[in-house]
Amino acid sequence: MRFTKGHGTGNDFVILPDPDGELTLTPRLVAALCDRRKGIGGDGVIRVVRSAKHPEAAAFAGEAEWFMDYHNSDGSIAEMCGNGLRVFVRYLLVNGLAVAGPSGLPVATRAGVLVAEIGDGTIRASMTTPRLYAGSTATLGHLTLTGVAVDCGNPHLVCGLHDGVALSALDLAKAPLHDAVAFPHGVNVEFVEQAEPLHGRDQHVRMRVHERGSGETQSCGTGALAVGAVALRDAGLTTGSVAVDVLGGRLVVTADADGVWWLEGPAVLVADGEVDPEAVL
Numbered sequence: 001m002r003f004t005k006g007h008g009t010g011n012d013f014v015i016l017p018d019p020d021g022e023l024t025l026t027p028r029l030v031a032a033l034c035d036r037r038k039g040i041g042g043d044g045v046i047r048v049v050r051s052a053k054h055p056e057a058a059a060f061a062g063e064a065e066w067f068m069d070y071h072n073s074d075g076s077i078a079e080m081c082g083n084g085l086r087v088f089v090r091y092l093l094v095n096g097l098a099v100a101g102p103s104g105l106p107v108a109t110r111a112g113v114l115v116a117e118i119g120d121g122t123i124r125a126s127m128t129t130p131r132l133y134a135g136s137t138a139t140l141g142h143l144t145l146t147g148v149a150v151d152c153g154n155p156h157l158v159c160g161l162h163d164g165v166a167l168s169a170l171d172l173a174k175a176p177l178h179d180a181v182a183f184p185h186g187v188n189v190e191f192v193e194q195a196e197p198l199h200g201r202d203q204h205v206r207m208r209v210h211e212r213g214s215g216e217t218q219s220c221g222t223g224a225l226a227v228g229a230v231a232l233r234d235a236g237l238t239t240g241s242v243a244v245d246v247l248g249g250r251l252v253v254t255a256d257a258d259g260v261w262w263l264e265g266p267a268v269l270v271a272d273g274e275v276d277p278e279a280v281l
């Protein structure tokens, strides 16, 4: 089985080309490929499949040739992956499977069709409009933090830190406890602290994330989107740009004057290879 390894700000993926949707991708195989000792290692698997060849994306085939079939490292399926989307686009471009037109490159996801624009080293992609809809809490050991529930196509809970609690001191080895009624399908939890003002950005924050289905990761694109949306709302802004520093680098979230939300950041392919599924299972 051919694979490519890539990452966006350290959020890393095993990319599997499967243009005609012929691969049997079980949760067990996904988890085995993502195993960092016995497999290739990754926060998730991205299958590259033609929209027309995947039952969940066939309706998008007229708009977007390719479907990003995203799976978390525990084998569960997620609706969207912001870093994965940029890496997916990089893969399509490098392998000559698509070219970006004047209005960008459309990609089908479980959260709908999104459009990527290719920059100088970075890629920026339109994102599902984040919807801030409720308050909730996350508990880490003895620390309970209040947060804002944000729907970015997938579920997020954005928690600001109390005075005296440092982002770097949080232990995210275990999943934060959350309200299972508020988040029946689980939740990605972001922890945020303010950072120093940055020229050209309306807000600058630092975040760490515990991802549903993957644990703590170096970065989460939809998590950054959720954090950016809360930061702009708290600053009383409806448009603007937010620099979100993650363990693996920097992402920029922008809400433009047309009401479109964008996520910009690097997308890097680091290796190609061949893996024997029998050997990793």
Ligand SMILES: N[C@@H](CCC[C@H](N)C(=O)O)C(=O)O
Pocket (backbone or CB within 6 Å): 011, 072, 077, 078, 079, 080, 081, 082, 083, 084, 154, 155, 188, 211, 212, 213, 214, 217, 219, 220, 221, 222, 223
């Ligand atoms: N890392 C991703 C999000 C991946 C999916 C998430 N773990 C979920 O289950 O919703 C990103 O960059 O957005």
